[in-house]
Amino acid sequence: MPPILQDLSNSVKLKYVKLGYQYLVNHILSLTLIPIMISIFIEVLRLGPDEILKLWHSLHFDLVQILCSSFLIIFISTVYFMSKPRTIYLVDYACFKPPVTCRVPFATFMEHSRLILKDNPKSVEFQMRILERSGLGEETCLPPAIHYIPPKPTMEAARGEAELVIFSAMDSLFTKTGLKPKDIDILIVNCSLFSPTPSLSAMVINKYKLRSNIKSFNLSGMGCSAGLISVDLARDLLQVHPNSNAVVVSTEIITPNYYQGKERAMLLPNCLFRMGGAAILLSNRTSERRRAKYRLVHVVRTHKGADDKAYRCVFEEEDKEGKVGISLQKDLMAIAGEALKSNITTMGPLVLPASEQLLFLLTLIGRKIFNPKWKPYIPDFKQAFEHFCIHAGGRAVIDELQKNLQLSAEHVEASRMTLHRFGNTSSSSLWYELNYIESKGRMKKGDRVWQIAFGSGFKCNSAVWKCNRSIKTPVDGPWADCIDRYPVHIPEIVKL
Numbered sequence: 001m002p003p004i005l006q007d008l009s010n011s012v013k014l015k016y017v018k019l020g021y022q023y024l025v026n027h028i029l030s031l032t033l034i035p036i037m038i039s040i041f042i043e044v045l046r047l048g049p050d051e052i053l054k055l056w057h058s059l060h061f062d063l064v065q066i067l068c069s070s071f072l073i074i075f076i077s078t079v080y081f082m083s084k085p086r087t088i089y090l091v092d093y094a095c096f097k098p099p100v101t102c103r104v105p106f107a108t109f110m111e112h113s114r115l116i117l118k119d120n121p122k123s124v125e126f127q128m129r130i131l132e133r134s135g136l137g138e139e140t141c142l143p144p145a146i147h148y149i150p151p152k153p154t155m156e157a158a159r160g161e162a163e164l165v166i167f168s169a170m171d172s173l174f175t176k177t178g179l180k181p182k183d184i185d186i187l188i189v190n191c192s193l194f195s196p197t198p199s200l201s202a203m204v205i206n207k208y209k210l211r212s213n214i215k216s217f218n219l220s221g222m223g224c225s226a227g228l229i230s231v232d233l234a235r236d237l238l239q240v241h242p243n244s245n246a247v248v249v250s251t252e253i254i255t256p257n258y259y260q261g262k263e264r265a266m267l268l269p270n271c272l273f274r275m276g277g278a279a280i281l282l283s284n285r286t287s288e289r290r291r292a293k294y295r296l297v298h299v300v301r302t303h304k305g306a307d308d309k310a311y312r313c314v315f316e317e318e319d320k321e322g323k324v325g326i327s328l329q330k331d332l333m334a335i336a337g338e339a340l341k342s343n344i345t346t347m348g349p350l351v352l353p354a355s356e357q358l359l360f361l362l363t364l365i366g367r368k369i370f371n372p373k374w375k376p377y378i379p380d381f382k383q384a385f386e387h388f389c390i391h392a393g394g395r396a397v398i399d400e401l402q403k404n405l406q407l408s409a410e411h412v413e414a415s416r417m418t419l420h421r422f423g424n425t426s427s428s429s430l431w432y433e434l435n436y437i438e439s440k441g442r443m444k445k446g447d448r449v450w451q452i453a454f455g456s457g458f459k460c461n462s463a464v465w466k467c468n469r470s471i472k473t474p475v476d477g478p479w480a481d482c483i484d485r486y487p488v489h490i491p492e493i494v495k496l
Contacts, residue, residue: 085239086238086239086242086284087284087286087289087295087296088234088235088238088282088283088284088295088296089282089283089284089285089288089289089292089294089295089296089468090280090281090282090292090293090294090295090296090465091177091179091281091282091283091288091291091292091293092173092176092177092281092292092293093173093278093279093280093281093293093431093434093435094169094170094172094173094175094176094278094279094477095169095172095276095277095278095428095431095432095435095477095478096165096166096168096169096172096251096275096276096277096278096428096478097168097477097478098141098274098275098276098422099141101144102141102142102143102144102147102275103138103139103140103141104140104141104142104146104147104274105138105139106131106138106494106496107496109127109131109271110124110127110128110131110496112147112149113127113128115149116149116150116151116260117262120262123262123264123267126264126267127267127270127271128496130267130268130271130272131271131494131496132493132494132495132496133395133492133493133494134271134272134394134395134419135394135395135398135416135419135420135490136271136272136274136419136420136423137420137421137488137490139421139482140274140421140422140423141274141275141422141423142254142258142274142275143157143160143161143164143253143254143255143275144157144160144161145157145158145160145161145255145258146254146255146258150260151258151260153255153256153257153258154255155196155256157255158194158196158253158255158256159196159203160255161253161254161255161275162191162194162196162200162203162251162253163203163207165251165253165275165276165277166189166200166203166204166249166251166277166279167204167207168277169249169251169277169278169279170204170207170208170247170249170279172279172476173247173279173280173281177281179245179247179281181208181209181210182210182211183245184210184211184214184245184246184247185211185214185215185241185244185245185246186214186215186216186217186234186237186238186241186244186245186246186247187201187204187205187210187214187215187216187217187246187247187249188201188216188217188218188219188230188233188234188246188247188248188249189201189204189216189217189218189219189230189248189249189251190218190219190220190222190226190227190229190230190248190249190250190251190427191218191219191220191226191251191252191253192220192221192222192223192224192226192252192426192427192455192456193220193221193252193253193256193257193316193326194220194252194253194255194256194257195218195220195221199218200218200249201216201217201218202216202218204249215237215241217230217233219233221456222455222456222457222459223314223426223427223454223455223456223457223459224252224391224393224424224426224427224429224453224454224455224456225391225427225453225454225455225459225460225461226250226426226427226455227248227250227278227427227428227430227431227453228299228301228427228430228451228453228461228462228463229301229459229461230248230250230427231248231280231282231296231299231463232299232301232461232463234246234248234282235282235296235299238282238283238284239284241284242284243284243285244283244284244285245281245282245283245285246281246282246283247279247280247281247282248279248280248282249277249278249279249280250277250278250280250426250427250428250431251276251277251278251426251427251428252273252276252277252425252426252427252428254273254274254275257269257273257325257326258270259323259324259325259326260323261319261321261323261325262319262321263319263320263325263327265327265328265329266319266325266326266327266328267325268328269325269326269328272393272394272423272424273423273424273425273426274422274423274424274425275425276422276423276425276426276428276429276432277425277428278428278431278432280431282296289468290469291469292468292469293467293468293469293471294449294465294466294467294468295465295466295468296463296464296465297351297448297464297465297466298347298350298351298462298463298464299461299462299463299464300343300346300347300350300461300462300463301343301459301461302339302342302343302346302459302460302461303457303458303459304335304338304339304342304457304458304459304460305457305458305459307335307458309329309331309335310335310338310339310457310458311457311458312329313328313329313331313332313335313456313458314326314327314328314329314332314455314456314457314458315327315329315456333396333397333400335458336397336400336454336458336460337400337404339454339458339459339460340401340404340452340454340460342460343452343460343461343462344379344381344462347462347464348360348379350464351381351384351385351448351450351464352379352381352383352384353383353384355383356379356380356383356384357379359377359379360377360379362377363377364377378404378405378406380406381405381407381450382406382407382408382411384448384450385448385449385450385464386444386447386448386449387411387414387437387442387443387447387448387449387450388405388407388411388412388414388415388449388450388452389414389415389430389433389434389437389449389450389451389452390402390412390415390433390452391415391429391430391452391453391454392415392416392418392419392422392423392424392425392429392432392433393424393429393454394419394424395416395419397454398412398415398416398419401452413436413487414433414434414436414437415429415433416487416490417436417486417487417488418432418433418436420488420490421478421479421482421486422478427453427455429453430451430453432478432479434449434451435474435477435478435479436479436483436486437449438471438473438474439473439474439477439479439480439483440473440483441472441473443467443470443471444467444470444471445467445468445469445470446466446467447466447467448464448465448466448467449464449465449466449467450462450463450464451463451464451465
């Protein structure tokens, strides 16, 4: 047999061996019980009618035994159902689509950079190199205040951006779900860098005249992973408040945070962050089960803030000239990798099939006992999830996770295309990615979705959703007018 065909034959054999191993381990209980049940059934069939009747009469039941057994069954059932966590449904969500007037092509961005930093050509050149390798496209958007030369990051402009993004997303959510403002029991708004007084949650309450007894929360300073923190908070609140609806709003306001200095570590966010926001309706009402899109399965949060390097790798501070910006350190990706490792160590046992857990355990034991140089086994998370939504923080983030989790190009397609079309929209990027998967018609009933986000502090948070019903391709939303053009080829470097 020619060498190529020999390799192919060996590869096919190995594939079927692996599939057979996975099926055997994952169904070991069924494969053990079924032969036992068949044997019992055959033995019963061998008994004659008289022997079966005699066996029945040999069993003695009295009223006390029946009552005690019934009471025990009722008691155990009651305890089980009372201690069982309430199911949390994601009824629907809406993403903000920026107006075309806010679009910032590469040429516009670089022209503004040259005019704003005319005395510092090296900083302009640095931004151009970052933009060339960023993975962003020509249709990302920045708020109106940043289009001025120089930018006008006033409080009024920042509030205007917040109202545009949040109210647009909320209006879309009300339209899609038929939800009335008075039906909202819990409101959570997360925005990391813009925290005015009154809060953004108060702004939403004032706009939509929400109830006076609403439970409202405003989360700030928690970075790009704050969206999943808000989901976790909503889940905890819905566990103790029955028959309730919770609305989560995730956004990042760019206007007051556009850095106009010369520090390279602080110029980086200017090239990546763009306008975006999402509003999500969560509910524990059983009446929402039929129409809900997803069911929340797990939320795992990891915080590495005890380590000084992790704490300072994404840091808001002043530069030498007193200008405030977000500094991104060079060791950010290494710290993100450690945070991810801690997170998947917790997530793995919750979601991985028994076959993957057993291989991981055997490899771990082998390294501890026999040879520490053995290559550690990386669990195949593709066995646990059909879809991946990786925070579109930048091309390097997506590349690193694709490599570490051994994902295919299709698995990270939603993340790359979201980064290309909308840029880094911070905590809301996960919802643009989920909407991309839906817009491509790929979400089917029973599919599992893993959302992974990173944030300052340093945090790695992840959530697992299970699709409640096959989802039709949406006719509206942020991808409605461009989904047919995607996926697009994104070159390593776009020469400007």
